[in-house]
Amino acid sequence: MTANLGAMDLLLATRNQHKTREFAQLLGPNFTLRDLTSEHDLPEILETGRTFEENAVIKAIAISKIFPDQVVIG
Numbered sequence: 001m002t003a004n005l006g007a008m009d010l011l012l013a014t015r016n017q018h019k020t021r022e023f024a025q026l027l028g029p030n031f032t033l034r035d036l037t038s039e040h041d042l043p044e045i046l047e048t049g050r051t052f053e054e055n056a057v058i059k060a061i062a063i064s065k066i067f068p069d070q071v072v073i074g
Helices: 017-027 052-066
Strands: 008-012 031-034
Touching: 008 017, 017 031
Parallel strands: 008 031
Antiparallel strands: none
């Protein structure tokens, strides 16, 4: 995504570029969104939740531990 001065930087815990585009459209220009597509050395994150929401939380927590200085959304 293109950097926007004054925009809040967010890290989306996904490699799904379609999901990244959807989030970018929903959030609008006040947010700079980055996903995990350029991160190649991440450990596998087991999504053991019973729902998509639980798995998103599991993944966001795991990614936030790897990138503690980033605001991570799942």
